[in-house]
Amino acid sequence: MTDLNAYMTGVGEAARGAATLMAAAPTAAKNAALLALARRLRETGPALAAANERDLAAAVGAGLEAPMVDRLRLTPKVLATVAEGCEQIAAMPDPIGEITGVKRRPTGISVGQMRVPLGVFGMIYESRPNVTIEAASLAIKSGNACILRGGSEALHSNLALAALVADSLEEAGLPREAVQLINTTDRAAVGLLIAMPAFVDVIIPRGGKGLIERISREARVPVIKHLDGNCHSYVDAEVDLDLAVTVVDNAKTQKYSPCNATESLLVHAKQAADFLPRIGMVFAAKGVEMRGCERALALLEAVPRDLLKPATPEDWDTEYLAPIISIKIVDSLDEAIAHINRHGSHHTDAILTTNHVSAMRFLREVDSASVMVNASTRFADGFEYGLGAEIGISTDKFHARGPVGLEGLTSMKWVVLGQGEIRS
Amino acid sequence: MTDLNAYMTGVGEAARGAATLMAAAPTAAKNAALLALARRLRETGPALAAANERDLAAAVGAGLEAPMVDRLRLTPKVLATVAEGCEQIAAMPDPIGEITGVKRRPTGISVGQMRVPLGVFGMIYESRPNVTIEAASLAIKSGNACILRGGSEALHSNLALAALVADSLEEAGLPREAVQLINTTDRAAVGLLIAMPAFVDVIIPRGGKGLIERISREARVPVIKHLDGNCHSYVDAEVDLDLAVTVVDNAKTQKYSPCNATESLLVHAKQAADFLPRIGMVFAAKGVEMRGCERALALLEAVPRDLLKPATPEDWDTEYLAPIISIKIVDSLDEAIAHINRHGSHHTDAILTTNHVSAMRFLREVDSASVMVNASTRFADGFEYGLGAEIGISTDKFHARGPVGLEGLTSMKWVVLGQGEIRS
Structure with a gap:
């Protein structure tokens, strides 16, 4: 448990450090990482397949039902689809740095708003390993760092995918730690992840209602979620x-x-x-x-x-x-x-x-x-809706509402441009 | 305590009901209520003064320091300032109903976003009774209902001000319950107010760091807050x-x-x-x-x-x-x-x-x-910043960030306009 604490703190600190670099990363570097990732997803067949086979064999051995096993499978078609998703996100405009609504005030200052990344998001999901790539690609383009916690039955597949992401980030001159996958199936890691406000700015759970209710109840950071779709x-x-x-x-x-x-x-x-x-x-x-x-x-x-x-x-x-x-x-x-x-x-x-x-x-x-x-x-x-990609759907009224894409992973800060104005 | 529970549930239900009416209220009615409130604030001298005198006498009797007593005082100048604030908010454009970014999608549907009120906000504040009018006027213009919990030392002043607000709402054909002041100094009321997600959409605390930390820790609804200004x-x-x-x-x-x-x-x-x-x-x-x-x-x-x-x-x-x-x-x-x-x-x-x-x-x-x-x-x-008024300053990254005015009390929902499109 002390080891797990130390491990999660290390992951959190690395994410916070990477987030600072990602927030200032040039659009070209972020797009280069996404295109490198798409290429690797298409090229790196055998290594990925071996990791995926380990998860599939374990799932069959554990008696998982066929539809659940199928959701684990990284077929060439699934990989081509997520690779295409990365290319689509690379082609989208960079939301970061946009300055809007700048108005001159009677005092002389100009006031507007600048779109910036949220910082670090934690994503907790089940089963399908392609979510690893979807979350990573949205994190990269929106200039955030992320900490991913996938389902234990997909651990080897997710680790192999996360390695491709890290290599792609490095190839583009970005920090490998911008996208980290929690490398343990210990369930206590989730409890730690949702209670590190110093390192994590928001949690996005994707999964059953029970998981989401538990996270909403115990999280010490904001959660983007939907419970029901009635x-x-x-x-x-x-x-x-x-x-x-x-x-x-x-x-x-x-x-x-x-x-x-x-x-x-x-x-x-x-x-x-x-x-x-x-x-x-x-x-x-x-x-x-x-x-x-x-x-x-x-x-x-x-x-x-x-x-x-x-x-x-x-x-x-x-x-x-x-x-x-x-x-x-x-x-x-x-x-x-x-x-x-x-x-x-x-x-x-x-x-x-x-x-x-x-x-x-x-x-x-x-x-x-x-x-x-x-x-x-x-x-x-x-x-x-034309958001290009979706990290989830929110039924909260705060911040992101409805389908959440790149903009949902950003925040608007105020910018004031002066020439030495003072308040009287 | 059972009585307090029943009282707070009643306040919550009334607020939720009023919020539905306020969300659909015409701009003209909301502005009429604000102008009526400004008029009453200027005209209703003696009744207000009597209520304020009760609080001032009690404060002096309880040995409150002079600056604290001064903050309680509703001078003609203070009343003129808040009345002017109401008129300024009446003159501002109505944020509600604005539809932005409508785009036609390849499927034929048009997708955009509509600005709507958050619903019900709870405001917890200390000392200065003019905050009662500031919160009420922002609630009215933004189409929200609100539940106000002022400092116990200002209870009589706040009740007198809240009565002016309710009369102004009624005069404009709007529900009196759109702005309610909690009529008890029982501190347990705060604990109930911040834990009624069925009736309250957001809590806005204004006060010392201790108060805000306690509310952030215990609230079961989102909180718009800032802790420090370092x-x-x-x-x-x-x-x-x-x-x-x-x-x-x-x-x-x-x-x-x-x-x-x-x-x-x-x-x-x-x-x-x-x-x-x-x-x-x-x-x-x-x-x-x-x-x-x-x-x-x-x-x-x-x-x-x-x-x-x-x-x-x-x-x-x-x-x-x-x-x-x-x-x-x-x-x-x-x-x-x-x-x-x-x-x-x-x-x-x-x-x-x-x-x-x-x-x-x-x-x-x-x-x-x-x-x-x-x-x-x-x-x-x-x-x-030109927001016209401010209900607080937020250091959260979610939703409202920085000074929070009318827009910070709203949410954007998606609107889809079709002609019978189906998904394939």
């Missing part, structure tokens, strides 16, 4: 029904596991008799279980019995991440907004409407990180 | 000496108690022999004690002995808020930046220089909320 699609009193069926179908069924999939459907009473039987048959054909309020169930009579259930109060608060959807009929836009603000998780919610006033009220009054009009909730994603 | 002025190797003397003098001596006063002076060795004797005589004339490194003391020989002391290691970390300054000679810009980043409190730091490269490096590399070139650190202030 997302809603609301079909308004005035709506294009064909469009609504297409979008709601996509929002629920295009994929069941992402956090931005719709989990709850609200339908205005005026449209329920027309809309619900249609979407009900679409869901039924895909085997989606419908948990409805009493009025909704009455309109879903054509749906096979085994896919229909009365909704319990808990259903309104549940993120299923599965082929299940809760359905409620509401009598007004006000009721829909109040329901979403009370039961939703402030992640992503959409209205389907042709009424401008409804659309604007929904955008303003629904208190969520992403609010949408006539689009699938599945669009809530850093790539889809 | 601000530096650094005199570079190339400098206009007359300008440097004027600015450093102002930064240290214009007022000793504000958090943005300079506490530590760094001087490049090349300028020390010319600069230190001059600034030393300026400080000496004002009775400022100088705690210097060995080399600095050697150059301050003309200063009376009783104003000179060798600096101890603690001096580099100390915010004096008094006529004392620590002085160190450095051999390079690098050493100055490293010293500031290590010993400063990331609040406000200034460089005095005529060298462009030094200026730009200082701006980029000093990790503080405000960084300045050739200006007095005393300028770090919401009014001086």
